[in-house]
Amino acid sequence: MAKSKIIYSCIECGYKTTKWVGKCPQCGSWSSLEEEEELPKEVRKAISNNQVGSKKVLEFQNVNYTNEDRYKTEYEEFDRLLGGGLLKGEVVLITGNPGIGKSTLLLQVINSYKKYGEVLYISGEESAEQIKNRGDRLKISGEGIYLMSEMDILSIYEYVVENKPKVVVVDSIQTLYNSAIDSISGTPTQIRECTLKIVEIAKKHNISFFIVGHITKDGKVAGPKLLEHMVDAVFNFEGEEGLYYRILRSTKNRFGSTNEIAVFSMEENGMKEIKNSSEYFLSEREEKNIGSMVVPILEGSKVFLLEVQSLITDCTIGIPKRVVQGYDRNRIQILTAIAEKKMYIP
Incomplete structure (x- = not known):
């Protein structure tokens, strides 16, 4: 019986090669090639024959489907x-x-x-x-x-x-x-x-x-x-x-x-x-909470109400630092730039 041999397969696109490379030549992904065994031809044929079922062809309009x-x-x-x-x-x-x-x-x-x-x-x-x-x-x-x-x-x-x-x-x-x-x-x-x-x-x-x-x-x-x-x-x-x-x-x-x-x-x-996820996330929020606001977030078909908090304090160093947690920092930079340019908020 023929022996199986080692090949390297890309988990992103399926590209196969006998030698490991750092970058996939087909999709360009790095470190995406993983070692696996290529089965002998007779083993692949046996598995394929085992998976062959009855080839039943149905006409599209005759296929019934209900919510049940x-x-x-x-x-x-x-x-x-x-x-x-x-x-x-x-x-x-x-x-x-x-x-x-x-x-x-x-x-x-x-x-x-x-x-x-x-x-x-x-x-x-x-x-x-x-x-x-x-x-x-x-x-x-x-x-x-x-x-x-x-x-x-x-x-x-x-x-x-x-x-x-x-x-x-x-x-x-x-x-x-x-x-x-x-x-x-x-x-x-x-x-x-x-x-x-x-x-x-x-x-x-x-x-x-x-x-x-x-x-x-x-x-x-x-x-x-x-x-x-x-x-x-x-x-x-x-x-x-x-x-x-x-x-x-x-x-x-x-x-x-x-x-x-x-x-x-x-x-x-x-x-x-x-x-009611909005009530769950805002359950511990005080009604009058300075420095925070509630914003609607759309996820799929549902709207969530989430709280956004801000804290501003005096800076002792020459250049102030802006820190963001739970949100994309680059997007915050864009929003603050718009607020300064269009709304005249320093």
Whole structure:
């Protein structure tokens, strides 16, 4: 049997080369080439034959679709972010920093989906006992929820196709591997092949998937850029260290609006959605607060009221210094220049 060889693939554009280079010749990205194994021709052919399904062609006007094809939860903000609910056969990628609450939110969400049928939570990072312990803390009843601590995508494929749950959570895609491929989990090859298998199951059997993805120190999804292209929606979980609120931002959504955000609060009993986010952010603001003002900010289709504070003090050095926190410093420079030029405010 032929041996696999090492190649270098650009995570931004997919360019491949046998030698590592600092700058991708195709897209110009720096340090974007990652090492991966190129599978032998017979292995690629075997995988391709395994993925071939029934070639069923449908006429466009004969395809039926109704809103009943969407699964809804008790979290209105989460459903709004999805475009009105989770579509059957949809694959959603959720990313975020470690410990920000991705697994907690998904465990709460699938507790709502179990009314539509069996839901499956697959974890390659935690045991079933650990997940059950977190579920008890979140006061989640286990009826209709099934746990699976498995990392081999072929075993997962076999179980899901046989039992056909309505919704499946994969936590996380970087821990999965395909035993037919001779490489460790987390490599670009394994992430790509495992995601292809998941997309195949979702589209072929109308099973919805949530995939948890790790991010790098640069804030990008770990693995090939192809991962974000293969899924139907990409949600980023954001939050400042030391603060209780979390922001779930939609950066890609084939079945809804992009750049939409939903605000959650990390409580003792899990994630709580914040419907009136303006009231939440301004709850501790005094009515007469000198040096601050409330401004409307448009994010997606929602308007948020946020407080902007300013502090001016005498400067002992020759050249005054302007410091900005929570806003783009260059934009502040432009706004202050306009205020001085047009409004005659020094």
